[in-house]
Amino acid sequence: MKTDQRLVAAAASLLDTGGESAVTIRAVAQAVGMSHNAPYKHFENRSALLRAVAFQDFAALTNAFAEVRQLRVRPLEKLKQALTVFVSYAQEYPARYRLLYSDPSIAAQGGDLEAAMKPFAEVAAIVQECQNAGDLPDVPNVELTGLIYASVHGLIDLQMGGRMRQEKGLTDASKGVELLIKLLQPLRDSGG
Amino acid sequence: MKTDQRLVAAAASLLDTGGESAVTIRAVAQAVGMSHNAPYKHFENRSALLRAVAFQDFAALTNAFAEVRQLRVRPLEKLKQALTVFVSYAQEYPARYRLLYSDPSIAAQGGDLEAAMKPFAEVAAIVQECQNAGDLPDVPNVELTGLIYASVHGLIDLQMGGRMRQEKGLTDASKGVELLIKLLQPLRDSGG
DNA sequence: ACCTGAACACCGTTCAAGT
DNA sequence: ACCTGAACACCGTTCAAGT
Numbered sequence: 001m002k003t004d005q006r007l008v009a010a011a012a013s014l015l016d017t018g019g020e021s022a023v024t025i026r027a028v029a030q031a032v033g034m035s036h037n038a039p040y041k042h043f044e045n046r047s048a049l050l051r052a053v054a055f056q057d058f059a060a061l062t063n064a065f066a067e068v069r070q071l072r073v074r075p076l077e078k079l080k081q082a083l084t085v086f087v088s089y090a091q092e093y094p095a096r097y098r099l100l101y102s103d104p105s106i107a108a109q110g111g112d113l114e115a116a117m118k119p120f121a122e123v124a125a126i127v128q129e130c131q132n133a134g135d136l137p138d139v140p141n142v143e144l145t146g147l148i149y150a151s152v153h154g155l156i157d158l159q160m161g162g163r164m165r166q167e168k169g170l171t172d173a174s175k176g177v178e179l180l181i182k183l184l185q186p187l188r189d190s191g192g
Numbered sequence: 193m194k195t196d197q198r199l200v201a202a203a204a205s206l207l208d209t210g211g212e213s214a215v216t217i218r219a220v221a222q223a224v225g226m227s228h229n230a231p232y233k234h235f236e237n238r239s240a241l242l243r244a245v246a247f248q249d250f251a252a253l254t255n256a257f258a259e260v261r262q263l264r265v266r267p268l269e270k271l272k273q274a275l276t277v278f279v280s281y282a283q284e285y286p287a288r289y290r291l292l293y294s295d296p297s298i299a300a301q302g303g304d305l306e307a308a309m310k311p312f313a314e315v316a317a318i319v320q321e322c323q324n325a326g327d328l329p330d331v332p333n334v335e336l337t338g339l340i341y342a343s344v345h346g347l348i349d350l351q352m353g354g355r356m357r358q359e360k361g362l363t364d365a366s367k368g369v370e371l372l373i374k375l376l377q378p379l380r381d382s383g384g
Numbered sequence: 385a386c387c388t389g390a391a392c393a394c395c396g397t398t399c400a401a402g403t
Numbered sequence: 404a405c406c407t408g409a410a411c412a413c414c415g416t417t418c419a420a421g422t
Contacts, residue, residue: 003386019296025415035388037416042386046415102294102349104211116355137375146356147343147368147375154346155339157294163308164338176339183329183339184375195405217396227407229397234405238396 004042006032008052015053015095020103023050047105054100058115061089061100065122075129076136076181082126083152083177090156090173098160101153120149137186151180196234198224200244207245207287212295215242239297246292250307253281253292257314267321268328268373274318275344275369282348282365290352293345312341329378343372 001009010031014023025046026036043049068082090097099106106116124145130136136144155176158164193201202223206215217238218228235241260274282289291298298308316337322328328336347368350356 024413026413034386037389037418038387040416098296101355102353104290104353106353106355113354120356139371139375143367143371146350147347147371150346150350150356150368151339151343151372152346153350154342154344157349158338158342158345161294161296161298162305163293163298164312164342175335176342179331179335179339180343183331216394218394226405229408230406232397 003032004052007039007042007049008056011049012053012056012096015099016093019095020050020099025049050099050103050105053096054103054106055115057093057096057100058119061085062118062122064089065119065126069122069126069129074135075126075133078126079123079130079136079148080177080181082123083148083181084174086152087156087173087177090160094160097156102157120145123149134186136184148180148184152177155180195224196244199231199234199241200248203241204245204248204288207291208285211287212242212291217241242291242295242297245288246295246298247307249285249288249292250311253277254310254314256281257311257318261314261318261321266327267318267325270318271315271322271328271340272369272373274315275340275373276366278344279348279365279369282352286352289348294349312337315341326378328376340372340376344369347372 007028010028011023014027014031023046025039028049029036029039039049043052064085065082068078068085071078071081073081100116106113124141127136127145127148128141131138131141131144152173155173159173159176199220202220203215206219206223215238217231220241221228221231231241235244256277257274260270260277263270263273265273292308298305316333319328319337319340320333323330323333323336344365347356347365351365351368
């Protein structure tokens with residue numbers, strides 16, 4: 001494994017075990033057995049290292065969504081599974097999720113954020129299938145996908161931050177996702 | 193103005209001008225003219241100071257929502273205005289918004305997060321009015337409000353992070369909010 | 385190319401005193 | 404009660420060298 005990759009792996013591991021603040025350049029260096037400033041030969045700064053972790057995971061998410069898209073199930077079922085992947089990823093790796101979807105370090109820099117768009121594009125393709133099947137409303141695909149994507153992110157983010165355990169309400173994000181999909185159905189048979 | 197309040201005000205000001213990382217205990221102390229460690233006589237640590245800023249703004253948001261609720265307009269119009277308040281606040285004070293709705297410092301500690309629930313409760317009341325008027329679907333109020341709240345947060349958060357400027361799509365969060373409300377209408381007259 | 389030790393300018397936080 | 408200076412253990416980052 002190349003040094004770059006070892007650094008990224010170490011950073012990801014520290015992220016998982018100790019959260020973002022645990023990912024110090026010094027700790028990463030120690031984890032791979034270098035002196036405290038050696039990482040600067042591989043990454044411009046701490047931000048760049050974190051971005052490398054994020055891009056690796058954007059790619060992994062993209063693959064996961066692409067796999068879901070190829071399943072032989074109803075479009076709406078694909079969408080549900082894709083969103084479940086999203087929620088599960090966030091629950092299993094909360095710090096990574098925050099890095100990818102809430103951290104200012106990853107914010108729009110230049111062309112870099114293309115990687116961040118790929119998972120979105122996969123979900124958009126699934127949403128389009130749902131729209132073609134009449135399972136989601138006939139509005140511009142990008143807008144609808146943006147809304148769904150944002151809603152799921154919001155549910156995850158608020159849940160992780162403990163800002164939404166209002167009474168019994170939405171204890172977990174998956175319940176919110178279910179409701180979202182249900183309410184977006186263009187035609188609903190009444191109740192139950 | 194009491195010293196506590198001056199510290200909170202200075203912290204808020206630094207937050208607005210330089211972002212979260214600019215709110216160092218030392219900078220806050222300097223801003224109010226104390227020595228670098230004097231703030232510790234007023235707040236247990238940096239996190240507690242940030243929480244004080246957040247609670248102040250949770251209260252302000254609660255008031256703003258409460259005012260909207262008392263307007264003499266259609267329920268759905270109230271909801272639109274309330275969500276506009278939300279989006280505008282986030283756009284005008286992005287760092288504060290992140291502190292209130294995305295920062296782990298504010299995450300569920302103990303009873304403190306009651307303050308964070310008050311804006312939610314105001315929105316829930318408006319949503320209930322909409323439901324009573326038949327302008328929003330007849331599902332449990334807390335769940336529906338949670339979904340709307342989370343969706344708006346997600347739109348704001350993804351927009352701020354530059355993670356959603358997919359082509360023309362959702363350039364700004366307000367467009368997403370519009371679409372959300374439109375799609376949540378239980379009865380829609382076709383198109384246009 | 386890749387690694388190292390020393391150093392700088394910051395942090396949050398604590399402590400022993402001062403008024 | 405409220406404030407202070409000195410100090411500790413961290414950071415990110417830079418630099419002059421070493422192999």
